[in-house]
Amino acid sequence: MDKVVIKVKGRQRSAEGSVTRVDMEADGQYCMKAGKHYITYDDTSISKDEPVATTIKASASEVLIMRKGALGSRQRFSEGVEAVSDYATPYGVLKLMTRTAGLSVDLSDKGGRIKLDYQVFVNGDFSGRNRLEIEIVRR
Numbered sequence: 001m002d003k004v005v006i007k008v009k010g011r012q013r014s015a016e017g018s019v020t021r022v023d024m025e026a027d028g029q030y031c032m033k034a035g036k037h038y039i040t041y042d043d044t045s046i047s048k049d050e051p052v053a054t055t056i057k058a059s060a061s062e063v064l065i066m067r068k069g070a071l072g073s074r075q076r077f078s079e080g081v082e083a084v085s086d087y088a089t090p091y092g093v094l095k096l097m098t099r100t101a102g103l104s105v106d107l108s109d110k111g112g113r114i115k116l117d118y119q120v121f122v123n124g125d126f127s128g129r130n131r132l133e134i135e136i137v138r139r
Contacts, residue, residue: 001031003028004027004039004139006025006027006041007134007135007137010131012130013128013130015125015127024045026043027139028042030109030138036057036058037058039136040054040055040056041054043067047069050070053067053068058114061079061103062078064077065077071087071088071089072086073085073087077100077103077118079102081099082098084097085097085098087122094123097120101117101118101119107136110138111135115131115132115133116133117132118132
């Protein structure tokens with residue numbers, strides 16, 4: 001695994017129209033296995049006190065984000081696809097559905113970017129629209 005810096009920038013627009021921005025940087029690791037890109041890091045944007053271990057598995061047409069810790073989830077993104085998953089929080093498990101409007105994966109062993117544009121539904125109700133950009137920079 002190669003050492004990398006992960007830069008995450010996100011924009012979340014809630015169903016009510018309020019906007020939240022996420023800007024986080026973390027040390028992580030990158031490797032390529034069986035034609036898939038794997039990125040691992042501890043996400044502090046969710047909880048400063050308890051980082052969430054995050055693994056991203058990416059190919060040209062699909063991104064899978066898996067989280068373990070204070071929150072647990074397995075979110076799949078593929079353009080034009082609706083994906084349902086469980087989102088485990090300290091307060092209980094929510095049914096999460098994502099509808100991916102845009103997906104771009106431009107990664108190599110030198111680094112690169114993943115861009116996601118998707119809608120989120122929680123327990124069947126529209127929650128908001130998220131745009132996420134994940135940049136991987138080799139150290």
